[in-house]
Amino acid sequence: MNTNGRPAGDDLAKRFETAFMPTYGVPPVALARGEGARVWDADGGEYLDLIGGIAVSSLGHAHPALVEAVSRQVAVLAHTSNLFINEPAVLLAERLIGLLGVPARVFLTNSGTEANEAALKMALKYGRSTGRTYVVAAENAFHGRTLGALSLTGKRAIRDQFGPFPTDVRFVPYGDADALRDAVTAECAAVFLEPTQGEAGVVPPPAGYFRAARRICDATGALLVADEIQSAIGRTGHWFAHQHEGILPDVLTLAKGLGGGMPIGACVGVGPAGTIFAKGDHGSTFGGNPVSAAAALAVLDTIDADGLLEHVQTVGAQLAGGIAAIGHPLLAGVRGRGLWLAIVLTADRAAQVQAAAQRAGFLVNAVQPGAVRLAPPLVITPGQAAAFVAALPAILDEAAE
Numbered sequence: 414m415n416t417n418g419r420p421a422g423d424d425l426a427k428r429f430e431t432a433f434m435p436t437y438g439v440p441p442v443a444l445a446r447g448e449g450a451r452v453w454d455a456d457g458g459e460y461l462d463l464i465g466g467i468a469v470s471s472l473g474h475a476h477p478a479l480v481e482a483v484s485r486q487v488a489v490l491a492h493t494s495n496l497f498i499n500e501p502a503v504l505l506a507e508r509l510i511g512l513l514g515v516p517a518r519v520f521l522t523n524s525g526t527e528a529n530e531a532a533l534k535m536a537l538k539y540g541r542s543t544g545r546t547y548v549v550a551a552e553n554a555f556h557g558r559t560l561g562a563l564s565l566t567g568k569r570a571i572r573d574q575f576g577p578f579p580t581d582v583r584f585v586p587y588g589d590a591d592a593l594r595d596a597v598t599a600e601c602a603a604v605f606l607e608p609t610q611g612e613a614g615v616v617p618p619p620a621g622y623f624r625a626a627r628r629i630c631d632a633t634g635a636l637l638v639a640d641e642i643q644s645a646i647g648r649t650g651h652w653f654a655h656q657h658e659g660i661l662p663d664v665l666t667l668a669k670g671l672g673g674g675m676p677i678g679a680c681v682g683v684g685p686a687g688t689i690f691a692k693g694d695h696g697s698t699f700g701g702n703p704v705s706a707a708a709a710l711a712v713l714d715t716i717d718a719d720g721l722l723e724h725v726q727t728v729g730a731q732l733a734g735g736i737a738a739i740g741h742p743l744l745a746g747v748r749g750r751g752l753w754l755a756i757v758l759t760a761d762r763a764a765q766v767q768a769a770a771q772r773a774g775f776l777v778n779a780v781q782p783g784a785v786r787l788a789p790p791l792v793i794t795p796g797q798a799a800a801f802v803a804a805l806p807a808i809l810d811e812a813a814e
C-alpha cells in the first residue's frame with residue numbers, strides 16, 4: 414500500500430501508462446524484488462516466476478554469484494568503451510569460444526537485436542564479395558525490433574508498417590526442409606533460423622531440420638546463422654540448442670539468458686565467418702561492457718559448477734511430463750525441451766490462463782492466443798515445478814469458464 418491507501422501496483426500502473434509510449438500495454442504486475450525463482454510484487458504478493466523475464470533470468474533473482482560479480486566489477490571499473498581492453502570481456506569471448514569448441518571470433522553487444530544486426534551486416538558483406546543478393550528467413554520467426562533484425566522477422570503484424578526494407582529477405586515455412594532447399598540458391602548470402610521458434614510459441618522444427626539446413630548451406634555456400642538468443646545458455650539442457658542436432662552454424666547470436674538479467678548479447682562467427690568483419694566495419698560503445706561481461710561469466714561459471722544443464726534436463730522433463738499427464742478439455746499438450754515449454758491449448762484462452770495463473774501465484778506468458786510459454790529460471794527446484802503442475806488443473810478450469 415502507498416500512504417494514500419491505494420495498492421502501490423495500481424499507482425505504478427497509472428504512472429506507467431502516462432509516462433511511457435504505449436508500445437506494451439500496461440503490464441499486469443509491478444515486480445519489486447525476487448529470490449531464486451520467486452518474485453514479489455509492489456504490494457508484497459508472492460509469485461513463482463515461470464517466465465524468468467522472457468528466458469533471461471537464468472540464475473533466478475538475486476543469485477549470490479551474480480550479485481557478487483556485478484558488485485565487484487562495478488566497484489572497480491564500470492565501463493571502458495571499445496577504445497580500451499577490459500579483461501572480463503576478453504574472458505567472456507574466450508569462454509564462449511571454449512563452449513563451442515572450435516575456432517571462432519566474438520562481437521559483444523547489449524541486446525539480442527543488436528547481435529542479429531551484426532550477423533546481418535556480416536551476411537551482407539559476405540554477399541557483396543561473393544555475388545549473393547538475398548537472405549532467407551522463416552515465416553513467424555522473431556529476430557528483433559531494430560530495422561535490420563525486423564526485416565528478418567517473419568511476422569507481418571510487426572514488420573509490414575515499417576517496410577519496405579533495404580535487404581531482400583525471402584521467407585520460407587519453418588521446419589520445411591524442401592522449401593528451404595528450393596529457396597537457397599548460389600545467390601543466397603545467409604539463412605537465419607531459430608533452433609526452436611520462441612516468440613511463435615516455442616515451436617520446435619521436425620528432427621533433422623537443422624542438419625538439412627546445414628547441408629543446404631554447405632551445398633550453396635550460404636552462411637547458416639542460428640539465432641540462439643532465446644534457446645542457448647542451458648535453456649534446453651545444452652549450452653546451445655543447435656547441439657541437439659550435432660551441427661555447427663557459421664554464425665550464432667546470443668543474448669537473453671547470457672547475462673542472467675544484465676544486458677549483453679553476442680554475435681559469434683565460427684571459423685572463416687569470424688573474420689568477415691574487418692577493422693572499422695562495426696562497433697558499439699557499450700558492447701562488451703565489463704559489468705555485463707562479469708555477469709555473463711558468473712552465469713556460465715554457475716551453470717557449470719552447479720550442474721545446471723543436467724538439472725534443466727531433469728526438471729524440464731518433470732515439468733513437461735507432469736503437464737502432459739493432466740487430462741483437461743482446455744489442454745491439447747505440451748511442446749518444447751528443457752525448461753522452455755509451451756502449454757498448448759485447445760482454444761484461444763492463453764490470456765485467461767495467464768491471468769488465472771497470476772491469481773494463483775504463478776507468472777506465465779501468453780505467448781500466442783492458444784499457447785502459454787514457460788521459461789523459468791534454470792535454478793527452479795523440482796518442488797516448485799511440482800507446485801505449478803499441481804495448481805494447473807484449477808488454473809485451466811478458471812481459464813475455461
Ligand SMILES: *Cc1c(COP(=O)(O)O)cnc(C)c1O
Pocket residue numbers: 524525526527529555556557558607611612640641642643668669
Ligand atoms: C528476444 C529475441 C530477440 C531480440 O532480442 P532483444 O534483446 O529483445 O533485442 C531476437 N531473437 C530471438 C530468437 C529472441 O527470442
